[in-house]
Amino acid sequence: MATSRTRILSGNEACAEGALAAGVRFFGGYPITPSSEIAEELSRKLPRHGGIFIQMEDEIASIGSVIGASIAGSKAMTATSGPGFSLMQENIGYACMAEIPCVIVNVMRGGPSTGLPTMPSQGDVMQARWGTHGDHPIIALAPFSVRETFDLTIRAFNLTEAFRIPVVLLLDEIIGHVNEKLTFPDPEEIRVVERKSGRKINGQDYLPYRVTESGVPPMVSFGEGARYHITGLAHDETGFPTNDPEKIDQLLRRLNSKLDAHRDEIVEVEYSNMDDAEIGLVAYGSTARSARYAVRSAREKGIAAGLIRPRTLWPFADREIGAYADQVKAWIVPEMNLGQIATQVECASRFSRPVHRINRVDGNPINPVDILKKIEDLV
Amino acid sequence: MFDYEQYLRKSKMPLIWCAGCGDGIVMKAMLRAIHKLQIAKDDICMVSGIGCSSRLPGYLDFNTLHTTHGRAITFATGIKMVKPELHVIVITGDGDATAIGGNHFIHAARRNIDLTVILFNNHIYGMTGGQVSPTTPFTKHASTAPYGNIENPFDISGLAAAAGASFVARATAYNAIQLEKLIQKAIEKKGFSVVEAMTPCPTTYGRRNREGTGVDMLLYQKDNSVPVAKANKMDAEELQGKIVTGVLVDREKAECRQEYQNLLDHFSKEGEVDS
Incomplete structure (x- = not known):
């Protein structure tokens, strides 16, 4: 049908x-x-x-x-x-x-x-x-x-x-x-990814937290014959708890390095009008809709504004934003909080230019007009 | 002589439990029960929370999951809903299951999901050094009840029964034969089953309350246990301080995973997927 x-x-x-x-x-x-x-x-x-x-x-x-x-x-x-x-x-x-x-x-x-x-x-x-x-x-x-x-x-x-x-x-x-x-x-x-699990792995041979090149160990589901141990305690490659400082260090660093190793696959950013932008906006979620409208209106008025819209918030798009650190004259970060991502933008742009905040925490969205006004004020 | 080693991860020994602790007795009773039922090791998933007894699954050669404090039943619920063919056994203690995890315990009973809960009741938080628990008897001493417990304890089996469990039983570490039989029945029962295993903690409870060694505490269990049939003929005053043992609840009720299966079967027959 x-x-x-x-x-x-x-x-x-x-x-x-x-x-x-x-x-x-x-x-x-x-x-x-x-x-x-x-x-x-x-x-x-x-x-x-x-x-x-x-x-x-x-x-x-x-x-x-x-x-x-x-x-x-x-x-x-x-x-x-x-x-x-x-x-x-x-x-x-x-x-x-x-x-x-x-x-x-x-x-x-x-x-x-x-x-x-x-x-x-x-x-x-x-x-x-x-x-x-x-x-x-x-x-x-x-x-x-x-x-x-x-x-x-x-x-x-x-x-x-x-x-x-x-x-x-x-x-x-x-x-x-x-x-x-x-x-x-x-x-x-639609691209759909399945977890790397593969085959049944026989009994004791399966090392659930084996260190692999990608940093991501294959995962066998319970009930598939591997009979292993999972815990929230610090553990070694076998999955059992350990107090060995070397193994704990290895685990914690591997867990966190997964983000670094695969960062570029994870971080997604959309740019609009950034090539010649002198005023750079960073916005995400529903606020990015207002920001996009404000940038379009600014462009109609001949103002060189642009928008960076992180689709991935964590890990943060610091390199992507940092690439414009010297190009833009000022940043504007509108968000419905008191500046949680604005601080990240300051770090990402290495504090080279002022980061102006537009914040609302009264339960209302940020009006595109307010963003446009801020852009015009900065020109 | 029963061969326990077939179920043990010997490389994980020695156990963390203190001398005189009853947890090992309960573990052995459970292994004998599992063996009698001839359940393959691959088909057992053992889920625990946090505490002395919750360290148990790590020593056993099953699919073993050591979760967060109080939440074992929630993880077990997810596993059982996805893989109903697994025997999911929850290992938990009095604090884990009825203080921090109390809400999950009663809701799993209400839902009547086919899990077997072996609840080690030693009246104390042993692992953290003997703090008062929801089952520390009135007036008894604990590291955080230095002047005696001023609160009333839970009757855990009564709680499970009132919340809707299909099967509820209580036994002592002293009577390990009865414990084994009751655990076997609990695993066999389709529905939420609880075995309240009374187990002594001489280190953090017995010592502080002058109850002697682990052996002394087991003998106390022996002298104060009352079979449920006899208890039914006793009044409240006579039952004061007694441990009522045996099957307390055994009833047929709709089991939530089976009900869900009926729904899945209905839709798969209908072949209707979209919208």
């Missing part, structure tokens, strides 16, 4: 569709505004795709079930918002330490605490990077449209399965709830 491949969807619905396209087979979650539509969609669709949906008793349980499901061999995800994301942090660290692939969607709302449940924010950007304790690798992506939410959800699964690093997909309330046209790509056009 021919069905239309174009639909009007919200970002949350597109996230659920992207997850299915990526092959998600497990969702464990707990209701929270403004993310609940993702759970609702998947509760309806996963059983029809042979997958598992379970509503857990809280967000701690949700991420626990997701990690368990991934260990058992499923592509697994959860979706939440600020308060739930806070509750998940300890087990996100477990997934970093034990290298369990999983996708955590955080549809950001105003914080701290219960904050603004129905209003947008970008206040969890730093939490996404450093929310759990200890030095750990993490990847975070931030889509700016419904279509990109679909694409980046697939990408989130691909990255987590490839590198065994948890991936945080940072939506904000606007992206989660805005309705836009989404033309689905043909399934054969």
